[in-house]
Amino acid sequence: MISVLYIEDENEIGSWVKKDLTERGYEVTWLQSGEEMEAHLSSADLVILDVMLPGLDGFSLGRRIKKERADLPILMLSARTSVEDKVEGLHFADDYLTKPFHPDELAARLEVLLRRFQKNEDVLVLQHITVHPKEMRIVYNETGEEVQLTGKQYYLFQYFIRHANQILTKEQLYEGVWGERYIEGDKTLMVHIRYLREKIEKDPAHPTIIETIRGLGYRVRI
Incomplete structure (x- = not known):
């Protein structure tokens, strides 16, 4: 999973950028x-x-990061x-986007930067299945057959993967998905997890990918 460090002091823009990027499959620390x-x-x-931050401004932080x-x-x-501000920023930064901007443009620019720096997300092997996050595909390793999930099932599974190794409560899962x-x-939620297990587990009655943590919730371990 691609990890994004996002530094922004405006609550409104920070909230929707984090939400949008998280829904696109990024792990965002704001x-x-x-x-x-x-x-x-x-x-x-x-x-x-x-750029405009309390304490050290974005230009100073950016130079320190580089x-x-x-x-x-x-x-x-x-x-x-x-132009002067853009030129100053591009002395050390790799791209410069002015506000206001559309979330699709931000996402597209991130994709370009990740390709340039060769940080594209790899496939994820989970026991007997392989997950291709970019293509939104899940494949059985032994047969190469693609697992057919509904949109909500895939989004639920994607949420598990974004929060891998964490115990997630029913409340967290329902609110997140x-x-x-x-x-x-x-x-x-229980019905969707049951159907999801029937499609991705070797033995849905004894799941090993989506674990039940008794009294707490569920977990996918990577």
């Missing part, structure tokens, strides 16, 4: 200043950096449209 940046640099595959990790692509975001508050007694 910080509102550069104070905790150092702790996340080693695990980041790409940085989205706003000094520590020259291999890490940086996309600058800014409401500043002057359906976008609504979970109501105790609602069987929708």
